[in-house]
Amino acid sequence: MELLKSDESGILRAAQLLLEGKTVALPTETVYGLGANCFDLSAVTRVFEAKERPTFDPLIVHVSEELIANTKSDTWVEALNRLGLLDALSLTEKTRDQMEKLMRIFWPGPLTLVVPKLSKVPDLVTAGLPRVGIRMPKHEVARKIINAAGVPIAAPSANRFGRISPTQASHVVQELDGRIAAVVDGGPCAVGVESTVLLMDPLTLLRPGAISAHQISETLNEIIHPPGSSRGLPQGLSPGTLASHYAPRKPLVLLPMGFFETGKSGKELFALAETQLKKKNADPKGAVGLLLWDGRQVEKMNTAIEKAGLSPAVRIEILSRQGDVEEAARDLFRAMRTLDDDSRIQWILADSCPHPTGLGHAIHDRLTRAAY
Numbered sequence: 001m002e003l004l005k006s007d008e009s010g011i012l013r014a015a016q017l018l019l020e021g022k023t024v025a026l027p028t029e030t031v032y033g034l035g036a037n038c039f040d041l042s043a044v045t046r047v048f049e050a051k052e053r054p055t056f057d058p059l060i061v062h063v064s065e066e067l068i069a070n071t072k073s074d075t076w077v078e079a080l081n082r083l084g085l086l087d088a089l090s091l092t093e094k095t096r097d098q099m100e101k102l103m104r105i106f107w108p109g110p111l112t113l114v115v116p117k118l119s120k121v122p123d124l125v126t127a128g129l130p131r132v133g134i135r136m137p138k139h140e141v142a143r144k145i146i147n148a149a150g151v152p153i154a155a156p157s158a159n160r161f162g163r164i165s166p167t168q169a170s171h172v173v174q175e176l177d178g179r180i181a182a183v184v185d186g187g188p189c190a191v192g193v194e195s196t197v198l199l200m201d202p203l204t205l206l207r208p209g210a211i212s213a214h215q216i217s218e219t220l221n222e223i224i225h226p227p228g229s230s231r232g233l234p235q236g237l238s239p240g241t242l243a244s245h246y247a248p249r250k251p252l253v254l255l256p257m258g259f260f261e262t263g264k265s266g267k268e269l270f271a272l273a274e275t276q277l278k279k280k281n282a283d284p285k286g287a288v289g290l291l292l293w294d295g296r297q298v299e300k301m302n303t304a305i306e307k308a309g310l311s312p313a314v315r316i317e318i319l320s321r322q323g324d325v326e327e328a329a330r331d332l333f334r335a336m337r338t339l340d341d342d343s344r345i346q347w348i349l350a351d352s353c354p355h356p357t358g359l360g361h362a363i364h365d366r367l368t369r370a371a372y
């Protein structure tokens with residue numbers, strides 16, 4: 001696997017490999033993606049193989065402002081149509097306007113729109129679904145690679161299926177070395193959790209991310225349906241909504257929101273750990289690693305652990321000293337991965353994110369799936 005820098009020659013090499021039908025991991029502002037030319041069926045097949053991803057899980061297609069501008073279209077909807085992605089004719093007038101508005105406001109950025117696809121997009125990209133997920137990443141390096149390749153790039157997160165998404169080039173190496181052509185190192189990702197996924201019609205949040213349902217709802221002055229509520233999209237057809245995902249190999253026990261505020265402590269903690277770990281054949285007395293929301297939880301947690309009769313934590317990862325939600329999101333997957341890789345640790349105890357909206361909702365969603 002080639003390790004490429006994010007300088008001009010690295011970007012050109014990445015684009016060249018992509019145009020040869022190879023797979024290249026690239027940084028985006030959310031997480032690292034494993035890219036392939038979205039119109040090249042054998043390249044897309046390689047993405048599924050490298051990730052050991054089941055073919056029922058669709059990929060997101062990435063575009064850039066320059067690709068859109070090159071189509072010389074009046075609207076971005078028209079541009080996505082000319083790029084061979086979006087079946088604009090099948091959109092209602094209303095959805096067309098809503099899409100245009102969301103793209104102009106939130107692109108480039110962590111918002112994926114799920115819309116009717118054109119037949120030029122291989123069915124494998126969309127897992128046989130009639131719709132394709134499209135987004136325009138904000139990361140400079142992603143943008144430059146797409147521009148240099150000159151084609152939309154299909155890219156799921158660059159991890160093996162079901163595992164923790166990579167937020168640094170070294171994570172990609174850990175996950176996919178020997179299975180892909182190259183990784184471009186663009187430093188750590190700024191957002192840290194995957195994009196918000198929105199089905200356009202009916203407007204449904206398929207996966208929470210940095211752009212909140214509230215922001216989208218305010219922008220469009222429409223109700224956004226919660227995940228799993230959409231007709232024709234049963235669980236499993238949008239596998240970002242699979243119960244278990246983004247998971248460490250070790251069992252992770254997630255404390256319910258406000259656990260300590262309700263006066264609960266040692267006894268309850270032991271009971272919770274015992275029931276959850278039993279399902280995974282793990283021993284609550286085994287060495288534990290802590291994933292904490294902020295620095296202020298350390299003492300409370302250590303006291304509860306002691307009272308519960310558990311062994312003292314061998315490692316503590318704090319997502320944000322001050323409890324800042326953006327900082328926490330940025331560090332979430334690195335911290336999970338670090339605890340997972342520490343051979344002393346047998347199970348992970350995580351504190352719920354105390355902010356249930358926006359990015360906090362996205363963090364809570366990932367922690368819940370990791371704990372499943």
Ligand code: TXA
Binds near residue numbers: 133
């Ligand atoms: O931030 C991100 O979205 C990152 C970066 C690389 O862009 N990508 C990412 O891809 O998270 P991935 O493959 O790990 O997640 C894609 C998810 C799918 O699992 C599915 O839930 C949803 O996006 N998705 C994509 N296309 C869809 C479609 N046609 N219909 C329904 N859901 C779709």
Ligand code: MG
Binds near residue numbers: 156157165
């Ligand atoms: Mg993923």
